[in-house]
Amino acid sequence: MNRVVLIAGILITVALVLVLSAGLGKDPQHIESPLIGKQAPDFALQAVGTHETIDLAKFRGKPLVVNFWATWCRPCYEEHPVLVSNAQMMQGQVQFLGVVFQDKEEKIQGFLNERGSAYPTLVDDAGKTAIAYGVGGVPETFFLNKDGKVVAKFEGPIDPDSLQQNIRKAMTQ
Amino acid sequence: MTWIFVLLLVTGVKVPDAEQIVGQPQGPVVSGPMLDQQTNEIAGLLRCPVCQGMSVADSPSEMAVNMKHQVRELIARGYTREQILRYFERSYGQFVLLKPKFQGVNTLVWILPILALGVGIFAIFSMMTKGGDGQPVDQPSVDEDPYLAEVRKLTGKQS
Numbered sequence: 261m262n263r264v265v266l267i268a269g270i271l272i273t274v275a276l277v278l279v280l281s282a283g284l285g286k287d288p289q290h291i292e293s294p295l296i297g298k299q300a301p302d303f304a305l306q307a308v309g310t311h312e313t314i315d316l317a318k319f320r321g322k323p324l325v326v327n328f329w330a331t332w333c334r335p336c337y338e339e340h341p342v343l344v345s346n347a348q349m350m351q352g353q354v355q356f357l358g359v360v361f362q363d364k365e366e367k368i369q370g371f372l373n374e375r376g377s378a379y380p381t382l383v384d385d386a387g388k389t390a391i392a393y394g395v396g397g398v399p400e401t402f403f404l405n406k407d408g409k410v411v412a413k414f415e416g417p418i419d420p421d422s423l424q425q426n427i428r429k430a431m432t433q
Numbered sequence: 434m435t436w437i438f439v440l441l442l443v444t445g446v447k448v449p450d451a452e453q454i455v456g457q458p459q460g461p462v463v464s465g466p467m468l469d470q471q472t473n474e475i476a477g478l479l480r481c482p483v484c485q486g487m488s489v490a491d492s493p494s495e496m497a498v499n500m501k502h503q504v505r506e507l508i509a510r511g512y513t514r515e516q517i518l519r520y521f522e523r524s525y526g527q528f529v530l531l532k533p534k535f536q537g538v539n540t541l542v543w544i545l546p547i548l549a550l551g552v553g554i555f556a557i558f559s560m561m562t563k564g565g566d567g568q569p570v571d572q573p574s575v576d577e578d579p580y581l582a583e584v585r586k587l588t589g590k591q592s
Contacts, residue, residue, distance in 0.1 A: 262556075262559060262560075265552060265555060265556040265559060268552045268555075269549075269552055269556070272545060272548055272549045272552060275541060275545055276545055276549070279541050279542065279545070292526055292528070293526070294522070294523065294524070294525070294526040295523075295524065301449035301453070301454075301524075302447065302449060302453070303447055303448055303449055304445060304446055304447035305446055305447075305448075306446055313445040313446055315445075315447070362495045362496070362499075384448075385446075386448070386499055386502065386503075387495070387496065387499035387500075388448040388449060388499070388503060389448055389449060390496075390499075391499060391500060391503060391521075391524060392448070392449030392454075392524055393524060394482075394524035394525040394526070394529075395482075396482035396483060396496075396525070397482070397483050
């Protein structure tokens with residue numbers, strides 16, 4: 261009888277340890293995007309500077325890089341030149357869009373004037389677009405294929421290699 | 434709230450809408466104190482994505498405040514608790530739910546502690562009785578203790 265209890269105890273302990281250890285290596289702030297493989301949430305937002313309303317649907321047929329950022333986010337300063345140079349390099353092949361939330365337009369304009377821009381930057385006023393994309397913190401970058409499906413998500417300041425690798429995914433999937 | 438919709442129409446601004454994701458509202462339109470109460474209740478079930486283990490209802494972060502506004506707006510439009518949770522789960526996955534769902538690997542999180550408690554109670558019970566046959570621990574059976582059996586045989590004393 262005691263042997264049964266011992267075996268059951270060992271099995272439960274092993275199962276608990278497995279469940280807990282599965283979560284040990286994970287970053288608690290990392291959010292696995294359930295949007296990957298699904299149609300990206302549609303939006304049409306006003307562009308900084310021009311106030312032109314830019315609709316995501318307008319870019320169907322072309323791979324898209326949607327970067328969520330803000331001027332109060334330090335890592336966003338780091339990745340900005342990477343995005344600008346790649347957007348210039350891949351002009352015509354891939355469309356880049358910046359979506360800024362929890363920010364003020366004059367600050368965004370100041371940032372872009374100082375650091376340059378190569379693609380439209382849109383303002384997400386109440387953060388609804390960021391919420392619909394499951395943004396947990398900035399910067400976060402989503403890669404959409406030509407049909408508007410999300411193929412990848414990158415959290416944190418993106419480096420040139422990761423950017424190119426994910427763009428290739430968006431172009432081929 | 435109406436001025437926001439007017440502004441959106443005028444500017445052509447379009448934000449992702451719950452209707453595309455969870456369909457038409459399936460509950461009654463709520464307002465007044467009931468709206469505040471339901472907003473807090475549902476926001477309390479959602480995890481703030483930029484905080485450490487805090488709910489959207491408790492967090493002062495701007496992201497949580499935006500999420501709480503959205504919860505409030507959805508309730509006011511007649512969306513049910515299940516629809517609202519499903520709406521946020523579609524963007525953030527199960528991460529956003531403070532109470533894990535009873536499905537998949539999560540089932541273990543619910544079952545294992547209950548199972549462990551059951552086994553623990555059974556183990557204590559079986560330790561208190563000898564082998565579960567109802568005999569007290571301080572009276573070992575002759576079969577299990579040959580030395581005691583020999584002593585009893587020599588002294589001619591039966592248990």
